[in-house]
Amino acid sequence: MAGRISSGLPMHVMADLAPTIPRARRGLTAPAGLPQVAPAAVFILLLFNVPLLLMLSWSIDPGDNPFKYYAALAQGSVYMKVLGNTIYIALLTTFACCMLGYPLAYWMWSLRARSQILVLALVVLTFWISILVRTYSWIVILGNDGIVNRSLRSLGVTETSVAFLYNQFGVIVGTTNVLLPFLVLPLFAAMLKLDRRLLQAAESMGASQARIFFRIFLPLTFPALAAGSILVFILTLGFFITPAILGGGRVPMIANMLDLLINRMPRWENAAAISTVLLVLTLLFYAAYQWVEKKSRI
């Protein structure tokens, strides 16, 4: 390949040459980095920052009472109910992800190298498969005529179908399924980084397996678990697709209400005010996430 480095110059010679590059020559890349960053910076400014700021400005009324849309949110019981419901579902989903994610990551950690790669590949794969596909499958599994209900009926456990879908339960199952990798992958990475000699030391001193787990393993991986939980919580707050499909319109969450306010009712100002609340919540929790994540790395 013509472009590849094949000058035959030993690396250390190149390294020695580097400082001798004339200032003017280096000047070709100067002001360093700015020309390369500029197009993307302008692009994101015009198509992300400005639209976001404009939307936030919609939530402020130019009249006497600039915060009247926020006041409407606080007074409108529907809005508060949806907000409360969203936070409730986000908490339950986060809890479910922890209860499933920690054992899964632990099991992955305890596997031999080859099976570890295989399981890791499966988890990463699910992460990349369309959310729609993953959500859709739950209709097949949990629907009235789905696999679970058919099995229950043929086993004689129930006469009629159990309503697993189009309620809170369905939404939480679907959301947990989609978001689980967001918790498992960083948690597993944190476990891999854990110094196994600590565990061996404890063992050689006669600590029981349970004691080693609860006194060493769990405390050392807890920050990663906390960071992953916050991430899952944030993602659930803004979740749209799974609640819309598995909630069947009966489990309203913030994102779905925004869709309604924009695409059906046109009430842009209210939508803008709700978005601001959601954005502030998200950024607050993201700041918490970064703080915890930083701690978990030490």
Added chain:
Amino acid sequence: MENPSSLTRWLITVVGVSILLFLCLPIAIVIPMSFSSADTLAFPPPSLSLRWYRSFFEDPRWLEAARTSLFVALASSTLAVLFGSAAAYGLVRGTFGGRRILEANFLAPIIVPQVITALALYMYLAKFGLLGTFGGLILGHTILGLPYVVLLMSVAIRSFDVRIEQAALSLGASWQEMFRRVLIPNLMPSLLAAWIFAFIISFDEVIVTIFLSGAHETIPKKMFNELVLRVNPTITAIATLLIGFTIITMGLAAWLAKRGSVSAIRGLDH
């Protein structure tokens, strides 16, 4: 921890496998369902047939949606790679102030809930009459792919030895020549991987598409609308096609990313 009792180990295995099943079963179950001959979603399928694949490939609306998806994904991922990889270079090699803030700004679309990005773009594009146009949709998707390109390319550029660039420059290459003949060829595997990532992100995107696309339908948007209304077994066939497509492209991206990091390291001893 190295030698847990066999009972504990057995228990951990059972729990681990069950959770893995919970994670993977939804994907695995769609595939046999898509070959079912039944009108309803019954598992296991009573007999096999390709009728749902036929109903996809013979429906002009699904094919049109597939064309739109491909076109938008190609255009937006290409834009994201052009903007994003240049930006990553500037961020990694740059010396200007405020790089961290700029980097955070590039990554912000990952953190801001997509529904908010979608809503802001909806109101913004409506002002310029770009709502419901291909252009608006492509720009929206580019915003979502850009952070991933910046992330991936930053890693790749950071692991590419800057001294190789300096050597080329010191041996008389102009900056453009160095870029074209040294940097790009060496970063090619990572560039392709980033391009595939951005492509998949656009191809799977639903929320921004629902808000911005107007009358245009992409595969995920049409899937979403059908799923909210009723259960249509054609979707099992589409889902299976999407699973296959994702496995192939992600496998390719992973292979390229690995090659990229290897060639970047190899650059050291050549």
